[in-house]
Amino acid sequence: MRYTDVICSFCGTLCDDIEVVVEDNRIVDVKHACRIGTAKFLSSNELEHRLLKPMVRKNGKLVETSLDEALDRAAGILKSAIKPLLYGWSSTSCEAQSAGIELAEELGGVIDATVTVCHGPSVLAVHDAGYPGCTLGEVKNRADLVIYWGSNPMHGHPRHLSRYSIFPRGYFRERGQSDRELVVVDVRKTDTAKIANRFIKVNYGEDYELISALRKVVNGGELREESVAGVPRKEIIELAEKMMNCQFGVLFFGMGLTQSYGRHRNIDNAICLVRDLNVHTKFVMQPMRGHYNVVGFSEVLGWQAGFPYAVDFGRGFAWYNPGETTANDVLQRGECDAALVIASDPVSHFPRKSVEHLAKIPLVAIDIHPTPTTQIADVVIPSAIAGIEVEGTAYRMDSVPLRLRKIKEPPEGVLSDEEIMRRLLARVRGAESGVQELEVRAR
Amino acid sequence: MKLILKNGFVYDPINGINGERMDICIQDGKIVEDVENGRIIDCSGKLIMPGGVEIHSHIAGGKVNTGRIMRPEDHIKNVFPKTGVTRAANGYSTPSTFLTGYLYSKLGYTCAFTAAMPPLMARHTHEELHDIPMLDKGALTLMGNNWFVMRYLKRGDVELAAAFAAWLLRAAKGYAIKVVNPGGGEAWGWGRDVRSLDDPVPHFDITPREIISGLVKVNEMLSLPHSIHLHANNLGRVGNYVTTLETMELADGAKPARERQTVQLTHVQFHSYGGDSWRTFASEAESIAKAVNSKDNVIVDIGQVVFGDTTTMTADGPMEYYLSSLTGLKWSNRNIELETSPGVTPFIYSKHSPVSSVQWAVGLELALHIKDPFNVLLTTDHPNGAPFFKYPTIIAWLMSAKYREETMKEVHRAAQRNTTLATIDREYDFYEIATVTRAGQAKSLGLEEKGHLGPGADADVAVYDINPEEVDPGRDYRLIEEKFARTSYTIKSGEVLVKDGEIVRVVNGRTLYVDAQVDESLERELMRDLDYYFKRFYSVNLANYPVQEVYLTNPTPIKVETGVR
Amino acid sequence: MEVTLITGRTVAQGEEMEKGKIGEGFKRACAVVELDPEDMSKLGVHEGDEVRVETGVGEVVVVAKKSRDAPHPGVAFMPMGPWANAVVGEGTASTGMPPFKGIKAKLSPAKGERVLSAEELVARVYGRE
Structure with a gap:
């Protein structure tokens, strides 16, 4: 099957003229993409480089488990935290970001994206x-x-x-x-x-x-x-x-x-x-915006919470004060007592002092591949690649919004970031919650 | 759900009902003649109107969000923590999407149209509309500086221009043709503007006059529900009323295809200025009102100013730059390829400023000098003149000469000297208020099931805690201001969303867009040209341009048979 | 030798990142320091030699690479990744942005010392496997 006008979900350039040939759910040819984009498309084939099974840390080691147990553990970690940090977001869809903002609001946590370390x-x-x-x-x-x-x-x-x-x-x-x-x-x-x-x-x-x-x-x-x-x-x-x-x-x-x-x-x-x-x-x-949907995060948070990044929902409403509510400051002050990291690798890309705190607190990591961040996490949940395995929205560096396509199936049992967020939100709210479920962004 | 709103004073101008005490029956989201075993809501001593309809408000999309992101100071005031029903919400002149829905609902509004959607950014506009709860909604779609429109009109091919407009509304999921500073937006691509109807647009060899006339024809050929929605040239400039009067003449270029105007001149307050410098800045509202009174095919909305801090935002890029160079405040701009060039800058309307004070008076003069309230709709051009939640204050000014007089004492004397406001003693009644806030909007937009309470209408109703037999608005203007800000009930599609001024239920409304079809061979010709142009000059492929229906809450296409060939 | 250390993105780092960050490719792309050729001779290292990078917060051993963007004496470059960030400084000067560029660093030859993999580095520095 040949797909034209495919959008490359790597960088903020968001090229939308890629041609991809898929056979037996494998990408066999990529045209027009750059070296990095091509690598991204082809990497979706290499399941040995992917995270495929949820994992939880038991006796100091990450061991494979069921999705339900991983989600329960993750929800438990987040719910019992006083001030969880929800970080990452720039390499996933606006739909996942939107659900994540709702989760941060529900938890009274801090939400920040890689905006914090680029623009x-x-x-x-x-x-x-x-x-x-x-x-x-x-x-x-x-x-x-x-x-x-x-x-x-x-x-x-x-x-x-x-x-x-x-x-x-x-x-x-x-x-x-x-x-x-x-x-x-x-x-x-x-x-x-x-x-x-x-x-x-x-x-x-x-x-x-x-x-x-x-x-x-x-x-x-x-x-x-x-x-x-x-x-x-x-x-x-x-x-x-x-x-x-x-x-x-x-x-x-x-x-x-x-x-x-x-x-x-x-x-x-x-x-x-x-x-x-x-x-x-x-x-x-x-x-020159880096991650393909870093702009989308600021847009979604902007229209939902009024600020472009580094929002603290601890007071029940959005509080914004970069230098205080930004991820590295929250970590380096040792202020958050749990963290969820999605579609990002702060263990590789944050300064040592920030990572030292991240290593001390319960950590949930959601990603496509194993990374140094998933390596130190307590719960690891694999996710599907937006723009290859699931649809969604992304904003180019100049804020032009495009709809990412799905051109192949995700690995068996692997959910989209949005779906993972929705399931976490439902678990965090629990049956006793009186909050009326807003209509799900069913896309 | 069945409901009976019992014994309220009903104001329903479209059906000629003027304060009669009667019951409103609701079944399955519609107004019906009668209903059995409905839940009764006692409305005695209360005032009932159709749900409010917002016709021009910048509530969703790129420049609104640019305003939010540029102005964190706007979001640390007006803060609402999350509740069991509502999300955390904030923002003053650029409220978050959630707050936008909640606040409109509390005012008794049930439907709103966002004022200026650039087609390339339409997906963004719809993402935000998606997150505005409580309202039915739609988007006015920018076309006045579109390269295809200008090229087709230049070569006299009105049919192809019409086919393009129909395609663009389908692609962007838009509701109506919006024109902003025609020609000026393209000139701004080179840092320039057009200053009269006959200034040629650089490189396109067409004039604003030709663009407006052409789009009036296109709109009537397509028989679209709304007329063209026109933000004229020279917004905010001293002496611009001359351009406004000339622009009105272009409305007669085509017969209206429906029972409505051919041109809605928007936020006309910003286009009714006389004088020849800021020093001699004066109102020409009376000249504009006289022209509106004498014309069949033009209506206006006001764009009223209320004093305070706000964020200005329009697709009129050169105007925003000009304004920011006057104030020295921060300025954002985004030229959008082949389409338009929006800008954003904060502004403070001060009672001490002669210009602001005159602007305040001009809007009210227009509302009071224009005789038929169906021809002068209430807007603030949110947030340009003021945030929309200032409507209750404006309603109170319209209903009370005394309140206007009180305010006049507080503002710069230029308002007294350079406008006629102080000489007007007209006071609106509730029937007229219902016209300028809902009935007139619905009629202008061609929304047959909104803006009234006749059987078959959408069950969108606002109940206000005002007893018209006891309240004298001329005297009790504070009470009017207070009661119009918080409904006793806001009912949308038959569901109670607000009770006693508090949100009790959050819902997603419908998204209305126009689905107009043209002759197939014309469509094929259009697609060939689009294909050629997109490949070369757009930065996205044609296949990735149209907005998928999945972005719309309860997508509701309005089918239009055009017969264009 | 004292240098100003700059960290940032490279095409190879981007490519490897998309393939997954555990493995030799990622290490080859990121566990390096790009140096001005004159600085290399002053330091007495050749392309491919190990170099120790030390700052106020820590130290890391990476491989020396001749810069293709020279001359820029006194300025050293490391691709973003766990190796670079093991030596990036603290604080954000109340801006939220850590000091990723312009870090004062000391370089010394470390020929023969082992360059840790990402996994080893993380395990050693943060005590988790």
Whole structure:
């Protein structure tokens, strides 16, 4: 069976032109996807790399068990906790996220997603300054100046350049690449920088200063310094003028800005730069979002609870205070007394001090593969791959929502994240609960 | 479920019922002539109206959520913990989806249309509508800057434009054609705007006048339930009433295919300004009202301002940028490929500001100068003029000259000097209030089973704790404000959802969308062109564009026979 | 040798992550530190040699790799994963974001020392298997 227009559920680029051939419930061919996307599609065949059976820890060892026992144990852990942390969410569907938010609310727990360690600082900057952006098709049709700052899409988002920004022909950019200019600002000459028309090497931790220098020129000031952040004055002035004189400019930015010294202040300054540029021309910006549905999490939590991440339901309503309610802070203060991790691997990707607390408390892990996080968990529940084995909704980095497809059956007995959340919610509420079941998002 | 609402004072303008004491019978979610063994709800001394119908409110979708995410400060005030019935909810000018449903229900509303859905983002709008409980709902679908619409109209192919509009409503699961700053949204792709009906749209060689006229024709060819819903050019600009008057003339470009207007000019308060600078900013509400009074094919909704902090959001990108450059407040924007360009920025309407004070007066002037209440519907263009839950305050202003006078004393004197409000002594009665909050909306939208209480209508009813024989709204305006904010009962599809101002039951309503079909060969021609354009210029494939029905709660297609070929 | 340590995503790390994180491929992709060639000679290590990375919070042994993005003297790069995060610093400066980039680190040659697998590393550091 050949499927066309399949959506790749790996990164925030959310390519929707993939062709996949499935025979006997095995993916035998993948066309148009990048290396990572292809690996993701093909990995669904390799059951030896998958989690297939629920497990619980008995006498210090994880042992296989029934789904019912695993769910009961998980519900028991969550229900008896005073302040459980529900973390992950970025690599699953909005439907699962929605059920998870309901679960967090029911438990009075803290819910946070990988936003917290990628573009959390960008969100903080948006609270300060707003977000002038566009959809990626606008970039394809109009952009004549494309800047990647602290972002290396050749590695993180391999088809971003060819689908949306540099290589494609657009309505007003009929000749594609030759109608556009690519500028890369980074601390290293990355693979993306190597194909740029211009590479600007900024000193590590001095992005803020470089943005300020650009703003000074854009706003008509005189730049007196010989160089700023390691970039000579002449280059800064040239870049500023290029930005002011383009017809449609776009600034893509990545974790080189959000994780570096200055964090949200860097982004705040960059937003102000884009706003300043709009006095002269059309200019937009776009964070390079990593996980394929990290944007979806902020959207769903936004419309249901009013905040984009790091929400604490401990008071019966949504409380939001990044720096306090964010996952790493909750963990490093040793504040949560149980955790549920879904579709994410904080044991690999969180700093040691956070993981040390995670290792001390009861932990429920839900994932497709074994990971260092499932390795230290007390309950492990396998799940199906959204976008391959189950349907669902995901939001592209520019907030365009797409419906993920199902192209093959999940391994026997393996449920979707949404279904696992629904069953946990039902168990946590229990028969004695007086709460009226809201209509299930039956999709 | 069978219900009898006994002995209330009924206001049902569509059926000409003006405060008669009578029983309303309900069976199987519908109003019926009579019912046996129904549960009786005693409504004596209470006021009964059809469930409220919201015709223009930004309650769901990308820019609403951009407003929420950009403004955490809006969500730490107005906080409601979860209860045994309701979810945790919060938000003031951009309430969470749950709170949106709860608050509308408490006001006695049972149906709401979100004001501006970009088709590419329609799935998002429907995801949010899905999570708005308590209401039937639908979405006005943005078309005024759509590349296909502009191309087809430019080459004079109105049939193909109609086929496209019908397809787009089906694909986006939309209810009506919405036009926002026609041409200006596309110009904003280059950081520009259009400033008159005859400014050409860059690269498309078409004018706002041609887009509006073309879409009026398209709408009537398709015989859609609602007219085109038009946010005119030059919103919020000093002296913009001239553009508004010229725009009204375009309503006569086609005969209405149904018993309704051909153009609903929306939030016309923002389009009724005279003067030639902010210093001389003045009301031209009377000129606009005069034009509405003399025309058969145009109705308006107000877009009333209420003082306070709010979040402005529209598909009018250049306007939002302009506004944020005046205030210096944070600004979000998202140009959407081939379709539109929404923006969001916070705003504070201050009683100390001459401009805000005039804006406040302009909305009320429009409501009071326009004679037939079916031609002037109550909206705040939520949350642009104010959050929708300020309706009770506006109702009180409309019903009480004294209340207006009291408020006038508190605001900047420009409201007295530069508007006619202080000279108006008209006061709305309950019948007129019922018209501008439900009957008029239902008629404009072509919703035959809503906005009234005749047999066959949906059993959507609001019961307010107001005894019209004892209350004098002109004097007791505080009581009016209080009682319209919390119904005694809100009944939707025959179920009691609110009792004594508290939510007692949470339900999911229906989602209404238009399913209009055109001739097959025309459809084939359209699909060939869509296929070519999507491959080259959209960033999603055509196959992934249409919204699946699974996103809609109780999907309810409205079939329309168009005869377009 | 003192360096500024940066951690981040690579295409190989992404690919291996999707195949599952337990195994040699994941270790090959992530248990590395990418160094400026001049820094390598100063440190006296060659491509493929083991290097000890030490910060205020801990230490980890990984494999040295010549950076393809050089020159960037004084800056070292580790792909995100359990090896890098064993040495990432504490706190979030009240922003929620840990200091994943710009960590002060000390490098020293550790030729011949064993590079732990993800499982071993987790078991040793966090005491769970």
